[in-house]
Amino acid sequence: xxxxPKHKIxxxxxxxxxxxxxxxVSRVLMNATDVAEPTRQKILDAxxxxxxxxxxxxxGLAGGRSGMVAVVxxxxxxxxxAEVLKGIAVAAHQRGVRLITSIAHGPDEYFGLVxxxxxxxxxxxxxxVSPAAEVLRRKAPPSPVxxxxxxxxxxxxxxxxxxxxxxxxxxxxxxxxxxxxxxxxGCRRLVHLAGPAGNYDAVARRRAFDSYCSRHGLAGQVQSAxxxxxxxxxxVRELMRHKSVPVDGIVAFNDDFAIAVVRxxxxxGxxxxxALAVTGCDDEHAAGLxxxxxxxxxxxxxxxxxxxxxxxxxxxRRAGLSTRHVMLNMTLVVRASSFFKCxxx
Amino acid sequence: xxxxPKHKIxxxxxxxxxxxxxxxVSRVLMNATDVAEPTRQKILDAxxxxxxxxxxxxxGLAGGRSGMVAVVxxxxxxxxxAEVLKGIAVAAHQRGVRLITSIAHGPDEYFGLVxxxxxxxxxxxxxxVSPAAEVLRRKAPPSPVxxxxxxxxxxxxxxxxxxxxxxxxxxxxxxxxxxxxxxxxGCRRLVHLAGPAGNYDAVARRRAFDSYCSRHGLAGQVQSAxxxxxxxxxxVRELMRHKSVPVDGIVAFNDDFAIAVVRxxxxxGxxxxxALAVTGCDDEHAAGLxxxxxxxxxxxxxxxxxxxxxxxxxxxRRAGLSTRHVMLNMTLVVRASSFFKCxxx
DNA sequence: CTGAAAGCGCTTACAG
DNA sequence: CTGAAAGCGCTTACAG
Numbered sequence: 001x002x003x004x005p006k007h008k009i010x011x012x013x014x015x016x017x018x019x020x021x022x023x024x025v026s027r028v029l030m031n032a033t034d035v036a037e038p039t040r041q042k043i044l045d046a047x048x049x050x051x052x053x054x055x056x057x058x059x060g061l062a063g064g065r066s067g068m069v070a071v072v073x074x075x076x077x078x079x080x081x082a083e084v085l086k087g088i089a090v091a092a093h094q095r096g097v098r099l100i101t102s103i104a105h106g107p108d109e110y111f112g113l114v115x116x117x118x119x120x121x122x123x124x125x126x127x128x129v130s131p132a133a134e135v136l137r138r139k140a141p142p143s144p145v146x147x148x149x150x151x152x153x154x155x156x157x158x159x160x161x162x163x164x165x166x167x168x169x170x171x172x173x174x175x176x177x178x179x180x181x182x183x184x185x186g187c188r189r190l191v192h193l194a195g196p197a198g199n200y201d202a203v204a205r206r207r208a209f210d211s212y213c214s215r216h217g218l219a220g221q222v223q224s225a226x227x228x229x230x231x232x233x234x235x236v237r238e239l240m241r242h243k244s245v246p247v248d249g250i251v252a253f254n255d256d257f258a259i260a261v262v263r264x265x266x267x268x269g270x271x272x273x274x275a276l277a278v279t280g281c282d283d284e285h286a287a288g289l290x291x292x293x294x295x296x297x298x299x300x301x302x303x304x305x306x307x308x309x310x311x312x313x314x315x316x317r318r319a320g321l322s323t324r325h326v327m328l329n330m331t332l333v334v335r336a337s338s339f340f341k342c343x344x345x
Numbered sequence: 346x347x348x349x350p351k352h353k354i355x356x357x358x359x360x361x362x363x364x365x366x367x368x369x370v371s372r373v374l375m376n377a378t379d380v381a382e383p384t385r386q387k388i389l390d391a392x393x394x395x396x397x398x399x400x401x402x403x404x405g406l407a408g409g410r411s412g413m414v415a416v417v418x419x420x421x422x423x424x425x426x427a428e429v430l431k432g433i434a435v436a437a438h439q440r441g442v443r444l445i446t447s448i449a450h451g452p453d454e455y456f457g458l459v460x461x462x463x464x465x466x467x468x469x470x471x472x473x474v475s476p477a478a479e480v481l482r483r484k485a486p487p488s489p490v491x492x493x494x495x496x497x498x499x500x501x502x503x504x505x506x507x508x509x510x511x512x513x514x515x516x517x518x519x520x521x522x523x524x525x526x527x528x529x530x531g532c533r534r535l536v537h538l539a540g541p542a543g544n545y546d547a548v549a550r551r552r553a554f555d556s557y558c559s560r561h562g563l564a565g566q567v568q569s570a571x572x573x574x575x576x577x578x579x580x581v582r583e584l585m586r587h588k589s590v591p592v593d594g595i596v597a598f599n600d601d602f603a604i605a606v607v608r609x610x611x612x613x614g615x616x617x618x619x620a621l622a623v624t625g626c627d628d629e630h631a632a633g634l635x636x637x638x639x640x641x642x643x644x645x646x647x648x649x650x651x652x653x654x655x656x657x658x659x660x661x662r663r664a665g666l667s668t669r670h671v672m673l674n675m676t677l678v679v680r681a682s683s684f685f686k687c688x689x690x
Numbered sequence: 691c692t693g694a695a696a697g698c699g700c701t702t703a704c705a706g
Numbered sequence: 707c708t709g710a711a712a713g714c715g716c717t718t719a720c721a722g
Contacts (some may be wrong), residue, residue, distance in 0.1 A: 055700065057411065061714045076434070089447070119394055120353050365692080376719075
């Protein structure tokens, strides 16, 4: 039964209440092993009884762990970031860790936030979600706290960001699944509607598309779609207009692009599905609604895994261990949009 | 030009560097007025030059403002919460305030988080997003920090939660817009697929539906849809099966329900749009994709407004001011789904 | 208008 | 195994 104290109850109160000292109470808080079992129990009981929760600020200031992890996001559009954040939040919460969440507007602000949290005494660790290439081009601020990167990986080898754990998705394998599927459907003239050049996944998928096509002797063309759906539509319009030999498959960087393309083509009177195949990536809610064939992106798992990597390191379970790079699979979800009339099976 | 200091540069360093004292530096940090202008400038310059950012932990501990605001969310599904959070983040960031974001799983955890942040020294203020009725039924923990509530309002008058600022949406007006529209379409036998009983907006919309129908002599029936889309579909199935006189309009609590209904009816061979009208609420991305008539919910604005209310209070601009209740309008977005064949215009 | 001192609630060597 | 003391980086009366 938690009594509701008028005034904040502190570590010192617990010490007084149990006839011990601040040092000892702090030790059981820190899970130190060198505390006599009866003493520990007495203190634990008192803490529970009075609903004591240590001040994260004080712990942070004193040099211990604040129990706070910073998360930097490059925006909050397209469900994707919300889901990743959710994964991080779930995993962190399970371990009693709170999140300092920042949404950056543009690479400069993103980098500024990274620099802020890199300083000692701001957070126990930092999770960087989808940092743009512009961010990773700059020199990483030296930092005493561990960083984990989600959906991105520094390019260079001896790069300043190189020591971070990363969690990414197998873009190569995912793209291969998509293209295998389209080939089975009979598609031969493919276009990849590529995502923003600063986006890690976009670059990886583009490269994967190219290499797959040349490996399999496919006529694969890459079209940069720009940053917005409107850009994507414009590109597709150009594409369809100037083609002598018709394109029979469009592989979009993500679901948003794919959906924009499908809607546009239908408005133009193109029969879909059937006239050509369209695929997306992410498997957002909307993808199911319009029967879009897409690669399922494990968004929540990306977040969970990132939090796990960071917290394991913080807990000392992996203190001195080498850098980890976790890669998650994407799985193909076949729906109607990838149906192609020239199906030869 | 920001030099990159090896070791964290502190307030004391700035004092030494400028030949002043910690007190004075602190004063300019706190925007105190009683600092000589030349002194202030000198200190400001030094801070800028060395890229000094005060420790939020230390400030919080010392009794000043930590520059951190806690946000409690009841989950992270359906874009809605992500958008509200985005609004909060944008407004907070503009004022240099960081967010401690927590996602609660269930009312108990939600309440636990509220209690945690209600204690002194955890955050400068707290924003409660959509607290469920189960949460508001309990006694609010007394707290020295200001709270703001989004998308909910305590029921009782002298209620323990009653002193909080709130930001809500005009459910009454929104529902009236929807129903006016449906009546114009010729709909007469309406069903409201109501949301969870613990949800403030759901309860408000249900009440608004009832009162509108009785006010206009409409045959309006309320059907509790449960918490999930599957529940909603089940209810609709029951509804359609046992109706002697056919329903000609379904007013869903939100877009998710509405979309589930539309899909289900189409699978059952019901001609939509045309056979009956369906409307949603929220105006999520998906609503546009399936041409759903819906009420546009100003999600980002809800968040922005909440942050503004809280920060204004913190800045002392509205220190002793009375509690504020801000209500935002929802606007009707007419699309194809509300088309009804018996259109009599 | 400015500085010296105490204190916020913790952790961390240092003794014992 | 335990306690006294110093210190983390700030703010806030209190003097001057």
